Amino acid sequence: QGILHKNDHSLLCVSACPPCLALRDPMAMERANLLNMAKLSIKGLIESALSFGRTLDSDYPPLQQFFVVMEHCLKHGLKVKKSFLGYNKSLWGPLEMVEKLCPEAGEIAASVRDLPGLKTPLGRARAWLRLALMQKRLADYLRVLITRKDLLSDFYENSSVMVEEEGAVIVGLLVGLNVIDANLCVKGEDLDTQVSLTHKHRENTLVNGQIAAILDQKNYVEELNRHSSVHGLQGRVDNLEKSNSKLIEELAIAKNNIIKLQEENHQLRNENTIILMKVTQVDVDVELDTYKQSRQGLDEMYNEARRQLREECQLRQDVENELVVQVSMKQEMDLAMKLLEKDIHEKQDTLIGLRHQLDEVKAINVEMYSKMQTSDDGMKQKNDMITRLEEKTNQITATMKQLEQRLQEAERDRWTAEDGARKFKLQLETDLKIEKEWRQTLQNDLDRERDIVAQLSAEAQQINGLKKEFHRLQDENSQLKGICEEQEKALEELGCKLSESKLKIEDIKEANKALQGGQVWLKDKEATHCKLCEKEFSISRRKHHCRNCGEIFCNACSDNELPLPASPKPVRVCDTCHALLLQRCSSNAT
Known part of the structure; x- marks a missing residue:
């Protein structure tokens, strides 16, 4: 929850609460996270570049972070292709299609194919992104690509970023990068492996990791407290349900006893009527006395049965009242749990806002540190730049000679x-x-x-x-x-x-x-x-x-x-x- 992934350098999880994870689509969550990361990386890159007031090079940390985020956006939902060496995901396939859709991109594609150091399709895709950024046509090329859904369906799944509306938003954000001047040496970099970070960016990553660990500990404590309160309420609900089941069983036993007493009373009455029919006229008085005595006993038994019936009815009424009370208590507990979940969601939203503020503070710290480091290393960079320019001049001269020789050979x-x-x-x-x-x-x-x-x-x-x-x-x-x-x-x-x-x-x-x-x-x-x-x-x-x-x-x-x-x-x-x-x-x- 909210941690920098080890393999995905700058991929943050924004919606990390369990209810949101259960309700939302995982692909939609990933698209939202990638869109937020693209917004942050593009915004930070433009602001830092404008405050820098100079041409950006390959070692600039926000620029490296931007390329990592763009690589993850383009990889999202990419279909797996089977090759002789196994299964792989290649970004070079959809980017190579831009050459057919937009003829202006043919120069970039030809340059990427001519680079001698690139051996993998992933390296060619990274070189293509850098050349398109230097040409200030990255947004135009990707806009042409996302408009052709029929071609993208061969490379991407239906729920990927490039196919959904988040891709159009990201392409619209890339238009702002046209104000940046980038001077990237693609030929000298090792683009086939993972993009390396500078020492400064590694320190910032370590600081970010410590802050993220602290936030994770806080989230763990809050989640533990929430689970403990929920478990307590759940225990009370279980106890009430058990007591309700016991009361229902006792009520069923009382009903059975009442039915038995009624059956005995009815049987005694039937026996009395049979005795009266069998008795002769001579023994009427004796039987009448005996009947009166038995009737008194039966009346006493009947009164006792009625008293027990009233007690059982009263007990049943008490049980029903208790059951109503328990149901109302359960409804109150459900309402309390809903309020508690709402409070937890509000706390998590507050925590997300705090994380955003922490990210902004972090970005400001990185910017201040980079400015201070830039002021210290300005002269060294200028001297290095002069040396590189001289070397490039010599290389250009040698290249011109080689081109003249090639021209003569071509004529022949x-x-x-x-x-x-x-x-x-x-x-x-x-x-x-x-x-x-x-x-x-x-x-x-x-x-x-x-x-x-x-x-x-x-x-x-x-x-x-x-x-x-x-x-x-x-x-x-x-x-x-x-x-x-x-x-x-x-x-x-x-x-x-x-x-x-x-x-x-x-x-x-x-x-x-x-x-x-x-x-x-x-x-x-x-x-x-x-x-x-x-x-x-x-x-x-x-x-x-x-x-x-x-x-x-x-x-x-x-x-x-x-x-x-x-x-x-x-x-x-x-x-x-x-x-x-x-x-x-x-x-x-x-």
Whole structure:
């Protein structure tokens, strides 16, 4: 609460009370704190610069504090970017966009990129802020940037300072810095690391830290007292609630007792009525006396029950009154707590005002100390400035010589580039001609390929027809194969019989020649039908020669065998020759 953060050098928490922290948005609180710090730093920088009456340099503490505050304002709500080395927040991204929105900022961006000592985006962003301040265009550049909400949404969250209205207020405050003349040596500083403070600023920071520690101790004591009073009241409220709960429990017990007594009374009455109904007329007097005695006892019990009921009602009324008193006391305690919280808020507001006054006194002390130190070190600074000016003059002279040499080299490079351009143009024309010829050749090849594709499509159609014909021929071939298999079986049988009768044929031929005087057998090609039955020969109906007459018959007409004069063994003869030979043999025998 109200302490200088170790990492955020000048970031103060203005709204530090717990109720405010619970009710307000944390981002809104941070924006308000940054706006207040920007106001204080800009105001202090302008006042100290006007009272100084000289050009500010990099070692000036209020100027360093201003740059730290501006860095925190620009970092607020900055989106995290993922890189190869991890996650980081870079200010250089949104500041680099100013170059596209405002062409005048291109010179600053180019200078920042050319600085040799800068290695990180944060260092480039710090150098850009210093150059923009020296150019007195920092407010204009940031105003152009905050007007483009669509571009800022890529770098900042929706609740950041640069997106909300606090950014416009801070940019408006920066306009006052145009009255300041800053002479900052950006090239010699180490801007990649955290901005360093001078020895004087470190002493002021230590003093501020001691004062802040004292204020923290005071806040702690006040908060402890407030918590102790609140805890006491809370304890009393808890005790009252416990006593109320006990009284409510006792009241419930009394109600239960009353209900039980009423039930007993009702039961006794029912029993009395039953007894009266059962009693006979003869025993009416005795029962009447007994009833009177019992009734007296019941009346006494009823009176006692009524008395207890009245006592319980009175006790209940007392409990209810006590409960009303406790509720009123609780309301008074709530009101007292609200008044106490209001008093605490007023004290905290007073403490905040005292802190602001302390900050103003602190700023006055810093200003007086800086003036005294400046008066003592004036001559040293002037001598150092003269030395630096001489060194800068020598550097400028050397730079001019280097620039002249670079100009000459640039002229030579320009002539070389023009020659190269002419050669490139000639080479390009040659390449274009070759490209046109190559394109014509490709077009011709494409036409030929199209003709070939048309021919191939026609051949493909023919191949499809041939394929269908091939399938048909395959079916026919399968049928012919079946027929061939049957014929092969028949031929095998024929071959077997031919091999057996080969020798017999020779003998039959010699016998026929001897008997018929060299009669020639009928050729197989000349006979298509059987000589006797006139049936057509086929694979299954084979041809057979008669060994006697030489004609060709089927197997059925030539299945007889007889011995002939030319062949003592029986040979095949047709039915006609068989009959004749048998007749001849029978006639010879007689």
